[in-house]
Amino acid sequence: xxxxxxxxxxxxxxxxxxxxxxxxxxxxxxxxxxxxxxxxxxxxxxxxxxxxxxxxxxxxxxxxxxxxxxxxxxxxxxxxxxxxxxxxxxxxxxxxxxxxxxxxxxxxxxxxxxxxxxxxxxxxxxxxxxxxxxxxxxxxxxxxxxxxxxxxxxxxxxxxxxxxxxxxxxxxxxxxxxxxxxxxxxxxxxxxxxxxxxxxxxxxxxxxxxxxxxxxxxxxxx
Amino acid sequence: xxxxxxxxxxxxxxxxxxxxxxxxxxxxxxxxxxxxxxxxxxxxxxxxxxxxxxxxxxxxxxxxxxxxxxxxxxxxxxxxxxxxxxxxxxxxxxxxxxxxxxxxxxxxxxxxxxxxxxxxxxxxxxxxxxxxxxxxxxxxxxxxxxxxxxxxxxxxxxxxxxxxxxxxxxxxxxxxxxxxxxxxxxxxxxxxxxxxxxxxxxxxxxxxxxxxxxxxxx
Numbered sequence: 315x316x317x318x319x320x321x322x323x324x325x326x327x328x329x330x331x332x333x334x335x336x337x338x339x340x341x342x343x344x345x346x347x348x349x350x351x352x353x354x355x356x357x358x359x360x361x362x363x364x365x366x367x368x369x370x371x372x373x374x375x376x377x378x379x380x381x382x383x384x385x386x387x388x389x390x391x392x393x394x395x396x397x398x399x400x401x402x403x404x405x406x407x408x409x410x411x412x413x414x415x416x417x418x419x420x421x422x423x424x425x426x427x428x429x430x431x432x433x434x435x436x437x438x439x440x441x442x443x444x445x446x447x448x449x450x451x452x453x454x455x456x457x458x459x460x461x462x463x464x465x466x467x468x469x470x471x472x473x474x475x476x477x478x479x480x481x482x483x484x485x486x487x488x489x490x491x492x493x494x495x496x497x498x499x500x501x502x503x504x505x506x507x508x509x510x511x512x513x514x515x516x517x518x519x520x521x522x523x524x525x526x527x528x529x530x531x532x533x534x535x536x
Numbered sequence: 537x538x539x540x541x542x543x544x545x546x547x548x549x550x551x552x553x554x555x556x557x558x559x560x561x562x563x564x565x566x567x568x569x570x571x572x573x574x575x576x577x578x579x580x581x582x583x584x585x586x587x588x589x590x591x592x593x594x595x596x597x598x599x600x601x602x603x604x605x606x607x608x609x610x611x612x613x614x615x616x617x618x619x620x621x622x623x624x625x626x627x628x629x630x631x632x633x634x635x636x637x638x639x640x641x642x643x644x645x646x647x648x649x650x651x652x653x654x655x656x657x658x659x660x661x662x663x664x665x666x667x668x669x670x671x672x673x674x675x676x677x678x679x680x681x682x683x684x685x686x687x688x689x690x691x692x693x694x695x696x697x698x699x700x701x702x703x704x705x706x707x708x709x710x711x712x713x714x715x716x717x718x719x720x721x722x723x724x725x726x727x728x729x730x731x732x733x734x735x736x737x738x739x740x741x742x743x744x745x746x747x748x749x750x751x752x753x754x
Contacts, residue, residue: 374719
């Protein structure tokens with residue numbers, strides 16, 4: 315693939331992520347802001363740093379692929395999603411039916427499936443350290459996706475789950491895109507990799523917009 | 537020759553330790569944080585040296601992908617201790633964290649300049665000194681703000697702390713890419729841009745609070 319096209323997509327993604335981060339910083343960084351939105355914004359910052367890191371790499375001649383430090387950003391992103399979804403926000407509804415729990419398990423099963431698929435494809439071609447590190451960095455996606463899908467399905471008395479539903483849907487899409495990024499990098503499909511890369515940046519903008527919308531709804535509940 | 541970083545650390549730390557006995561209160565803690573920062577850099581430097589010696593990885597790969605992880609982990613450790621062991625005010629915590637960052641940067645810069653004294657020039661030292669100094673201070677600022685937030689909520693202590701650590705690692709790595717490129721003088725631009733961004737946010741925040749305060753009075 316033409317390196318100019320790759321560079322354009324990478325730079326464009328960085329600008330999109332920067333726009334998302336700036337929008338989030340100016341609209342969501344408030345004193346009384348609930349932790350959920352702050353941590354979601356942190357995940358946007360993580361995505362932005364990954365994009366800017368890749369852009370700087372391309373700008374200054376570093377085009378290394380595979381397991382690089384950018385994978386740490388994806389790990390950080392998952393950790394922020396987990397942090398945003400656990401704690402009091404996870405206990406808004408006391409009784410969760412077995413059916414809901416079962417449906418919520420779909421997300422982690424899909425993520426685990428993708429991770430197992432990548433592991434099987436990756437294992438013969440990479441050394442054991444890279445293999446283990448990849449597994450460790452992508453493992454939190456399984457936990458994050460479970461909590462996120464559970465919160466999408468639930469309806470609590472206060473209406474908070476309903477307020478952040480849009481936000482959670484975008485988070486789930488973002489997690490899936492991050493996993494697809496791993497899949498396409500393992501099976502080496504550069505075109506799809508770039509498309510996923512671009513889509514992930516767009517999802518960060520959507521995440522910030524949904525967070526702003528969610529916060530407006532959340533405020534009316536208090 | 538013996539380890540140059542250890543010699544430099546001893547030379548800088550000895551008078552500071554004497555000062556530590558004289559100072560009292562907050563000044564003493566700030567000085568202690570500065571020393572801790574330098575101490576952490578000594579450890580991180582030793583570990584980095586071991587990796588360079590014992591692995592076949594190239595210099596560029598290590599400095600971009602491994603060094604930031606090691607340095608940031610060593611830098612966050614004392615800040616985590618401060619966060620979870622003492623009940624500090626936000627401003628106080630930020631000052632201590634920044635002090636650790638400054639200490640870290642001091643020993644790193646001095647060690648680098650001594651080991652490259654045949655190629656280093658004054659402008660380069662100025663740029664590198666401010667660039668690396670600012671970068672370490674900014675990463676510590678990220679820790680201080682982040683840990684101040686996640687430290688209050690025990691349920692997100694681990695995931696939040698790890699998330700914050702990854703942010704700083706990436707920032708550090710991006711800086712390392714720039715300073716190793718042909719345009720190493722641009723390395724100063726990244727921390728400077730971040731600093732300006734932080735200042736703008738702080739200014740806007742203060743302005744907003746002022747307007748709110750005035751509206752309350754009216």
